[in-house]
Amino acid sequence: GDSVTQMEGPVTLSEEAFLTINCTYTxxxxxxxxxxxxxxxxxxxxxxxxTKADDKGSNKGFEATYRKETTSFHLEKGSVQxxxxxxxxxxxxxxxxxxxxxxxxxxELSVKP
Amino acid sequence: xxxxxxxxxxxxxxxxxxxSIKCEQNLGHDTMYxxxxxxxxxxxxxxxxxxxxxxxxxxxxxRFSPKSPDKAHLNLHINSLExxxxxxxxxxxxxxxxxxxxxxxxxxxxxxxx
Numbered sequence: 130g131d132s133v134t135q136m137e138g139p140v141t142l143s144e145e146a147f148l149t150i151n152c153t154y155t156x157x158x159x160x161x162x163x164x165x166x167x168x169x170x171x172x173x174x175x176x177x178x179x180t181k182a183d184d185k186g187s188n189k190g191f192e193a194t195y196r197k198e199t200t201s202f203h204l205e206k207g208s209v210q211x212x213x214x215x216x217x218x219x220x221x222x223x224x225x226x227x228x229x230x231x232x233x234x235x236x237e238l239s240v241k242p
Numbered sequence: 243x244x245x246x247x248x249x250x251x252x253x254x255x256x257x258x259x260x261x262s263i264k265c266e267q268n269l270g271h272d273t274m275y276x277x278x279x280x281x282x283x284x285x286x287x288x289x290x291x292x293x294x295x296x297x298x299x300x301x302x303x304x305r306f307s308p309k310s311p312d313k314a315h316l317n318l319h320i321n322s323l324e325x326x327x328x329x330x331x332x333x334x335x336x337x338x339x340x341x342x343x344x345x346x347x348x349x350x351x352x353x354x355x356x
Contacts, residue, residue: 173334
């Protein structure tokens, strides 16, 4: 079945460090890919998305490129801030499945000053 | 204005009780969803409705019954609550096609069954 696998957390970084959170997927159809962020005690917010191969999604300094050949959608940021501390979810959605999102297990990021 | 609002934010109840969680969206979206987030933060879809019609029901126990009185509302009623129902429940909505525009989530309802 369709699934998303993320790197295990927690990830702890110092402020201004480079961030990579790995995400790979398995899909029977052609998925759209998403990164969502969940700040403590809050709901999920869409961070970025990509709907076709080689698309790059970007927002707030975060980037991810849809790589069909490696079935990956890794999240990167060049310089993290304390305010980026949150749980990050990679997700996919496939056109003929009623719009449901399939999530990875989430990766907790903690950024220290 | 809150785009997707859920009530209540917190719900503590005893085993065996029946409870409801309400969700409303003011985005004009056609599709609404319920997701469950367990204690390890894993998120899984439970239901989705498109224009008041049920389109996804993901092997959820019969004790869970969604109701959509109109396309702006999707409520979740849970009968005979069990300890394992303790989780955070998120409502979400999307425009059709959700793939292009993404999904908007509510802030969640933390249900604790004691």
